[in-house]
Amino acid sequence: MQVYKVYFKAIYKNMTQIAIYFIVFLVLVVVLANTYTSPTDTNYTETKVNIVFINYDKDSKIVEGLKNYLSQKANIVNIEDNTQKLQDALFFREVEYIVKVPDGFTKGLLNGGSIRLDKTSLPSSTSSVYMDSIINKYLNTVKMYDSNIGNLPEEELIRSINKDLDQKTDVKLNSYANEASESEKCSYYFNYLAYSMLSILILGICAVMIVFNNTDLKKRNLCSPIKLRTMYFQLILGNLSFAIITWFLLIIASFIMYGSYMFTAKGMLFLLNSLIFTIAALSIAYLTGNVVKSKKVMSAVANVVVLGTCFISGVFVPQALLGKTVITIASFTPNYWYVKSNNTIASMVNVNMENLTPVFINMLIMIGFALAVLAITLLVIKQKRVSDS
Structure with missing residues (x-):
C-alpha cells in the first residue's frame, strides 16, 4: 500500500x-x-376582553345569567351610559366591546320578537367576533330550551343553561417548539x-x-x-x-x-x-x-x-x-x-x-x-x- x-x-x-x-x-x-x-410559542391561550355591560331590562334573570356568563369569559368594566365616556373608553382601548340590553329584551327573546342587543366594538377586531360568538351561544341555548320546553321557570331555565354551558372538553396541545x-x-x-x-x-x-x-x-x-x-x-x-x-x-x-x-x-x-x-x-x-x-x-x-x-x-x-x-x-x-x-x-x-x-x-x-x-x-x-x- x-x-x-x-x-x-x-x-x-x-x-x-x-x-x-x-x-x-x-x-x-x-x-x-x-x-x-x-x-x-404560538399555542392558543384564552384571554379576557374588557367589556361594558349595560342592562335596561330590569328584573330579568336571563339577562342576569348572561351577565354572569360573560363575567367568566371577559372583564366587565363599570362605565356609566354616557356616549362621550364610552367612546373615549373605546378610543383609548380601555374597553373593546360595549353591549346594551334594551328594555323588554327578555320578553322579545322568548316570544320570538325582533328586539336586539345594542353593541359597539372596535371595527374588524377579533375581540368583537369572540364576544359575539359567546353571546350568541348563550342566547341560542335560551331559545332552544324555550322552543322545546315551554313555560319553564326562569330559575330552572338559567340552571339548565349554566349546566350545559359548563360542559368542557379537555384538549391536549402537542407543542413541537423545542x-x-x-x-x-x-x-x-x-x-x-x-x-x-x-x-x-x-x-x-x-x-x-x-x-x-x-x-x-x-x-x-x-x-x-x-x-x-x-x-x-x-x-x-x-x-x-x-x-x-x-x-x-x-x-x-x-x-x-x-x-x-x-x-x-x-x-x-x-x-x-x-x-x-x-x-x-x-x-x-x-x-x-x-x-x-x-x-x-x-x-x-x-x-x-x-x-x-x-x-x-x-x-x-x-x-x-x-x-x-x-x-x-x-x-x-x-x-x-x-x-x-x-x-x-x-x-x-x-x-x-x-x-x-x-x-x-x-x-x-x-x-x-x-x-x-x-x-x-x-x-x-x-x-x-x-x-x-
Whole structure:
C-alpha cells in the first residue's frame, strides 16, 4: 500500500491550509449556537376582553345569567351610559366591546320578537367576533330550551343553561417548539458543513493529484513494479478514506452540540444527507484535482468553486430569499439539493414516507451528480493519458 501511504503524506504536508477550514466551520457553528433564538410559542391561550355591560331590562334573570356568563369569559368594566365616556373608553382601548340590553329584551327573546342587543366594538377586531360568538351561544341555548320546553321557570331555565354551558372538553396541545428549535439549529449546522466539506476535499485531493500528476513522477511510477490498476485503486481508496475521515470529523461537533437529538430519526436523516453530499463533493474534488496543475491555481479554483456554489445554493443565504434565476442556476449544483433536503428535514413534523419521499429524491439527484461528474473525470483522465502518450 505504498501509494496509499504517500497519499496521506501529501495530505499531511497541506494540513495547515486544510485545518483553516475546520476552524472556520467550528467558529461558524459555535457562533450560531450562541446567537440563535428559538421561535416563540404560538399555542392558543384564552384571554379576557374588557367589556361594558349595560342592562335596561330590569328584573330579568336571563339577562342576569348572561351577565354572569360573560363575567367568566371577559372583564366587565363599570362605565356609566354616557356616549362621550364610552367612546373615549373605546378610543383609548380601555374597553373593546360595549353591549346594551334594551328594555323588554327578555320578553322579545322568548316570544320570538325582533328586539336586539345594542353593541359597539372596535371595527374588524377579533375581540368583537369572540364576544359575539359567546353571546350568541348563550342566547341560542335560551331559545332552544324555550322552543322545546315551554313555560319553564326562569330559575330552572338559567340552571339548565349554566349546566350545559359548563360542559368542557379537555384538549391536549402537542407543542413541537423545542424540537423545531433543535431542527432549525441543526439544519444551519449541516448547511454550513457543505462549505467546509467542499473546501477541504478540493484542497486535499488537489494537493495529492498535483503530486501524482507530475510528469516526471508519473513516468517513474510507470517504471515501478506496481501495476497501474493497483496504483489507481489505492488512489481511489485514499480519496474515499480522506472523504470519510473529513465527514466524521465535521459531524463530531453535532453530537457534542445537539446530543441525543442526533440519535433521533431526523438527526439520522441529517447525517445520511451529509454523507451523500460528501460523495458528491468528492467527485467534484476529484475532477478539480485532475484539471488543476499547480498549487497557486489550486486555492483560487477552490475559492471560486466553493464560495460560488455555496452562495447561490442557500448555504449562506436562505433559499427562500434567492431569486428564481439564481435558484435555477443553483439547481445544477449538488449543494442546492443538499440544502433543500436539510430544510425539508428541519420542517418535518412527522417522519413518514410521504414526507421522506422528497428528501430521498434529492439524495438520488446528488448521487446522480456524483456519477455524472465521475464520468467526466474519467473522460478527462483518459484524454490526458492519450495526449501524454
